[in-house]
Amino acid sequence: xxxxxxxxxxxxxxxxxxxxxxxxxxxxxDDYAMHWVRQAPGKGLEWVSxxxxxxxxxYYADSVKGRFTISRDNSKNxxxxxxxxxxxxxxxxxxxxxxxxxxxxxxxxxxxxxGSLVTVSS
Amino acid sequence: SYEVTQPVSVSMAxxxxxxxxxxxxxxxxxxxxxxxxxxGQAPVLVIFRDFNRPSGIPDRFxxxxxxxxxxxxxxxxxxxxxxxxxxxxxxxxxxVFGGGTKLTVL
Numbered sequence: 001x002x003x004x005x006x007x008x009x010x011x012x013x014x015x016x017x018x019x020x021x022x023x024x025x026x027x028x029x030d031d032y033a034m035h036w037v038r039q040a041p042g043k044g045l046e047w048v049s050x051x052x053x054x055x056x057x058x059y060y061a062d063s064v065k066g067r068f069t070i071s072r073d074n075s076k077n078x079x080x081x082x083x084x085x086x087x088x089x090x091x092x093x094x095x096x097x098x099x100x101x102x103x104x105x106x107x108x109x110x111x112x113x114x115g116s117l118v119t120v121s122s
Numbered sequence: 123s124y125e126v127t128q129p130v131s132v133s134m135a136x137x138x139x140x141x142x143x144x145x146x147x148x149x150x151x152x153x154x155x156x157x158x159x160x161x162g163q164a165p166v167l168v169i170f171r172d173f174n175r176p177s178g179i180p181d182r183f184x185x186x187x188x189x190x191x192x193x194x195x196x197x198x199x200x201x202x203x204x205x206x207x208x209x210x211x212x213x214x215x216x217x218v219f220g221g222g223t224k225l226t227v228l
Contacts, residue, residue, distance in 0.1 A: 050217070105212045105214065106152070112165055
């Protein structure tokens, strides 16, 4: 059974940093691209970033480019999102999601975690 | 950047048919996927690649995609279908979600 479990969320001041983790199990982790998707309170889904199975290819939404870094440790089955220079508008529930392929434009996500809440507030 | 537009809300009577649209320039040339999200839960895939249903999704759910509009159709609506629905497409190397549609079953 595929399982994705996020951790690392919390409350941080504007301008601060936080690192989210997502631990995966139940599938061959390095065979698949992984994504981060966020959802602000009461709002819709917003895609944040993706990383290919081998970690060499990454892409970001314009709203986080230059501030967030996605990475993975395939030896540990872990996905990460390093978030720097956080803004109040980054407050959201952050989901990790598994792609059905390694990086492929046009694919979709077949499994999601339950999310980790990040609150940016002074 | 590519944009897709969904209606904010759709209502339908119990047992009737609902249609949720996702509009974008020449969206018919893209793969469109649909997610259902109920309050407090993670999204669940209900349609992939325009019209395909994952295992476990009832055949009351169907999809179409042509021209500038993709659509998710839910037949014989049930109270349990009340949820937010999101379309997903790719814009080159990045992913775009529609703004989401709140489906109310009256």
